[in-house]
Amino acid sequence: MNRISFEELQATLESVLRKLGFSDSRAQACARLFAETTCDGVYTHGVNRFPRFVAMVRNGSIDVEAEPQLLAGFGALERWDGRKGPGNLNAQACMERAIALSRTHGVGCVSLGNTNHWMRGGTYGWQAAEAGVIGICWTNTMPNLPPWGGAEPCIGNNPLVIAVPREGGHVVLDMALSQFSYGALESYRTRGEMLPVDGGFDAEGNLTRDPAAIEQSQRPLPIGYWKGSGLSIILDMIAAMTSLGKATHQLSADPLLEAGISQVFLAINPAALGDGPILSQTADDIIASLHNCQPAEKGTRIRYPGEKTLRIRAENRKLGLPIEPAVWEQILKM
């Protein structure tokens, strides 16, 4: 594994983006998001995903110049058109807008249609928390998951992000609605490991922990079986209805053509009701109660969502960001 400094990674990605037609400021912003995601340890959606992002610019799925445009607004609710712009810049702009709405209305809700993959969803949760507000956002995806009772992928794994600001470290949940992503299945398989819990069905329709069998059947599990399946369906519905954008069933199942997706960004600003210190104390007390909860394995401690991130971020900032040599080679040649 190479260790590349944050600054070198960002500068390298930035120069690739400029060659693709990004303006200087947008190349910088977009490269920073990829570098931050990598720095936070979400390698699958950071630098490892960059080549696919570039391929989608080259095949016309992503319009590097397009900025989101307001279509309709009513008080704290707005609908934006992503105009097929870069998904991470679009999402960041819309969470920023939801945060701004929450400053004037207490709550803000922005729907975004016709956008592209937002890369790491947690980015927009951290963004809200950094701004001192609660953030809730989700995206639909191409059909990549069978609904409960289904034999083929008809629903999306529709990642859901929820973030709570906290002085001692924000709490950020970032989860796809499949129990294991295809990326996770692949990495278990290449390590020769079985999954820690059932992750899907094998070809005979039996639940299995064998990652290869699930890759073959294309039947990974939604979280909570029927529950995550229902959650995926209704989040897709809200995203497509409020944005008037595409629903999962209308999206291409080719990852390189997964364009024109729909997202929702909610910001809730409890500090507008005036109780900053109490809010932080409430979050701290909940975390203390978790840390005091008796662990199943001696010597371990229950973690809150996002707890690992700050440690990884600090470590990567200090040592450099770990990047697979093959990926780095590929990017240097772009």
Add this chain to the structure above:
Amino acid sequence: MNRISFEELQATLESVLRKLGFSDSRAQACARLFAETTCDGVYTHGVNRFPRFVAMVRNGSIDVEAEPQLLAGFGALERWDGRKGPGNLNAQACMERAIALSRTHGVGCVSLGNTNHWMRGGTYGWQAAEAGVIGICWTNTMPNLPPWGGAEPCIGNNPLVIAVPREGGHVVLDMALSQFSYGALESYRTRGEMLPVDGGFDAEGNLTRDPAAIEQSQRPLPIGYWKGSGLSIILDMIAAMTSLGKATHQLSADPLLEAGISQVFLAINPAALGDGPILSQTADDIIASLHNCQPAEKGTRIRYPGEKTLRIRAENRKLGLPIEPAVWEQILKM
């Protein structure tokens, strides 16, 4: 199983509530919610739960006269004090308030602290959908679920409800964040059945489908293992922070003293942006795509959340509501 008409059930519950000190109009409203929940087939949170509700009035956990009170408001965001009033009336009032806020602001968010168990969470989802808006609400609960990696119940199963209005039948997801409730475990055990999927750990810490083993270990599973655990933690945090009410770790683990809980009610009103017919078409198209999805078992069809409810509701309205004789006897003696 007795079959009791909706009207007889409601009148019977109403008369019990009046004896407990409910005013006529509040007795009627509260009894109707219990009857509707029973009629919709959610027996665990309808009439079967009524005796526990009455016990909590008698032990002082529920104040029959208390109505929720506005504590603070800023635009579309409000904080209400439930004053330990009846949980279902409090929740209904706060969802009504969130809906009203969404009429003037596009979005409404009401936090409610110091309230009681809302009985069936889906009630407030149906309420939002009936009003033509998207509803999202959740509640915290007493500690009844171990977090992922934990050996004792330190988090709640915090039910989450999401509802989308639709002319052809609303879409309503109502799910607790445990894979199986204790009620479900009990009914599998008494029927002598194993669970269809792993539902928790046995005493040795192995995943199991044996309901009795899970009841004994008190280690049911969150949906999606670590994912549902994280979701429960952060929903509790938002409910307690925004309402300034109690978090799960502050609630009694005695079901008869599970009082003073915290809830969030969100309403999103996309029709305010003006596109009623398109909204309905979007939902219809998503449902059609599900119905066309290849089922794992021949002759079955994928269902959307809430799809069964309308059929059960119609059947129970026609045939009478099925009520266990022992429960009915108990209520008639109250």
